[in-house]
Amino acid sequence: MSPRSWGVSETGEALESRLLNERFYGAGLRFCLERVGSLEGKRVLEIGCGTGDLSALLASRGARVVGIDLCEAHLARARLQSARLGVADTCEFIHGNAEDFPLSDRSLDVVISKSTLQYMDRGRVLERCIRALAPDGALALNENLPGNPFIRVSRGLRSARARLGRDVDYARSIRGYLSPEEIRWLGGRFVRVEHREAHLARVLVSPRRTFPASRFGRRVDVAAEHLDDAILARVPRASAWAWLTGLVAQGPLHASSPSPVDRGAQFANCIGRAPNH
Numbered sequence: 001m002s003p004r005s006w007g008v009s010e011t012g013e014a015l016e017s018r019l020l021n022e023r024f025y026g027a028g029l030r031f032c033l034e035r036v037g038s039l040e041g042k043r044v045l046e047i048g049c050g051t052g053d054l055s056a057l058l059a060s061r062g063a064r065v066v067g068i069d070l071c072e073a074h075l076a077r078a079r080l081q082s083a084r085l086g087v088a089d090t091c092e093f094i095h096g097n098a099e100d101f102p103l104s105d106r107s108l109d110v111v112i113s114k115s116t117l118q119y120m121d122r123g124r125v126l127e128r129c130i131r132a133l134a135p136d137g138a139l140a141l142n143e144n145l146p147g148n149p150f151i152r153v154s155r156g157l158r159s160a161r162a163r164l165g166r167d168v169d170y171a172r173s174i175r176g177y178l179s180p181e182e183i184r185w186l187g188g189r190f191v192r193v194e195h196r197e198a199h200l201a202r203v204l205v206s207p208r209r210t211f212p213a214s215r216f217g218r219r220v221d222v223a224a225e226h227l228d229d230a231i232l233a234r235v236p237r238a239s240a241w242a243w244l245t246g247l248v249a250q251g252p253l254h255a256s257s258p259s260p261v262d263r264g265a266q267f268a269n270c271i272g273r274a275p276n277h
């Protein structure tokens with residue numbers, strides 16, 4: 001989570017702009033919100049809501065939101081922010097585990113998650129979310145994927161650090177990333193699943209802090225983003241090397257089937273892949 005997420009002095013407009021234009025997650029989040037459509041009066045659950053930025057944004061768009069998270073410190077910040085933005089009445093934050101938090105069947109219009117599934121038993125959490133969705137409900141995921149080769153190197157380095165005794169908690173917390181096979185499984189559990197992947201080489205040419213701070217760095221970053229999007233639009237198989245996805249699954253089919261464990265499959269056969277622009 002970026003340190004800026006800890007700030008609670010933003011206006012609602014600034015929060016919206018920050019989230020939707022965030023360099024890496026922004027594109028997937030815009031995709032999810034466009035596909036979900038109007039949030040007015042909708043019952044929304046955000047799993048792993050962290051400091052509640054996204055929950056507050058959804059509440060400011062008219063949703064009645066419950067955000068759950070394991071971290072009390074994050075939730076305290078989330079409550080403070082929602083109060084300051086004037087959405088505390090429609091934005092509740094609860095300490096809970098997405099794996100066993102009590103949920104009534106068919107009681108939610110939207111379940112949303114941003115960069116959380118890698119910390120959870122995804123099969124269990126997704127199954128519970130599907131059961132909790134109303135028949136015309138939507139699952140919206142803005143999540144990390146396993147296949148980007150550059151990100152894999154970075155993840156490998158973090159694992160190596162953990163073996164040396166550093167960053168151990170982080171390394172232990174990761175339970176694997178949303179796989180192409182799991183996305184296909186979701187395709188069989190919903191009437192319609194659309195997803196759009198992002199970020200191939202962009203993650204390499206624009207290191208996080210230094211390069212984009214300059215005007216030249218910003219230009220390189222934008223060019224890399226356009227190049228990645230063009231490749232993803234023209235070569236569907238390149239999705240297997242993307243870092244992030246925005247996915248919206250609509251119309252849950254309520255008979256269950258076991259979630260997959262095969263992490264080696266590719267995106268090529270995914271249903272309903274939305275064109276990248």
Ligand SMILES: C[S@@+](CC[C@H](N)C(=O)[O-])C[C@H]1O[C@@H](n2cnc3c(N)ncnc32)[C@H](O)[C@@H]1O
Pocket residue numbers: 001005047048049050051053068069070071074096097098099113114115116119120
């Ligand atoms: C990388 S942060 C993302 C937070 C927020 N979604 C965002 O995008 O700013 C992951 C969050 O998931 C929460 N988390 C991890 N495992 C969880 C679980 N089993 N149930 C609920 N929250 C969980 C963590 O406490 C953390 O706040």
